[in-house]
Amino acid sequence: MIYPIYVYGMPVLRKVCEDITPDYPGLSKVIENMYATMDHADGVGLAAPQIGKSIRLVVVDLDVLSSDFPEYKGFRKVFINPHIIEFFDEETSTQEEGCLSVPQISESVTRPTKIRVKYQDVDFNEHEEIVEGFLARCMQHEFDHLDGILFVDRISPMRKTMIRGKLSAMLKGKVRTHYKIKTVK
Numbered sequence: 001m002i003y004p005i006y007v008y009g010m011p012v013l014r015k016v017c018e019d020i021t022p023d024y025p026g027l028s029k030v031i032e033n034m035y036a037t038m039d040h041a042d043g044v045g046l047a048a049p050q051i052g053k054s055i056r057l058v059v060v061d062l063d064v065l066s067s068d069f070p071e072y073k074g075f076r077k078v079f080i081n082p083h084i085i086e087f088f089d090e091e092t093s094t095q096e097e098g099c100l101s102v103p104q105i106s107e108s109v110t111r112p113t114k115i116r117v118k119y120q121d122v123d124f125n126e127h128e129e130i131v132e133g134f135l136a137r138c139m140q141h142e143f144d145h146l147d148g149i150l151f152v153d154r155i156s157p158m159r160k161t162m163i164r165g166k167l168s169a170m171l172k173g174k175v176r177t178h179y180k181i182k183t184v185k
């Protein structure tokens with residue numbers, strides 16, 4: 001099934017999410033549905049709070065970028081209990097980001113280009129990796145969701161002022177998307 005995506009203003013997007021265990025009820029179904037929801041909305045990533053669940057679970061599909069980045073051919077993964085354990089912040093990059101929970105807004109975000117992450121895969125095997133490039137950006141965006149942070153929290157104060165009108169419209173439910181959403185009002 002395809003879940004509605006929770007939009008800016010929904011309280012669950014601001015919560016710090018909990019780690020899960022393999023006995024989380026219906027986990028494989030939740031993962032399958034998150035992939036379907038992400039695909040339906042044409043996203044490259046989706047974090048559990050975006051479907052109203054305050055758990056540390058993220059799906060990512062970078063295959064759509066593989067014409068520009070061949071290394072992401074077939075890259076479709078679930079990250080369970082991910083945590084960023086180190087930011088190598090001597091080098092940063094700035095790039096436009098968007099988010100299914102903040103529709104119709106894209107803004108430049110500056111982030112470290114290299115991070116060290118730990119997570120569990122779909123079989124709950126532990127991984128610890130150093131990640132760079134677009135995946136590092138994508139992970140920082142998605143894993144931020146698990147700590148209640150949205151990309152618009154990381155833009156310049158001036159840009160934040162520029163989008164204030166759009167954000168307050170979202171709080172009133174005045175936003176159009178091609179996918180199903182849940183807004184505060």
Ligand code: NI
Nearest residue numbers: 098099100101
């Ligand atoms: Ni997002």
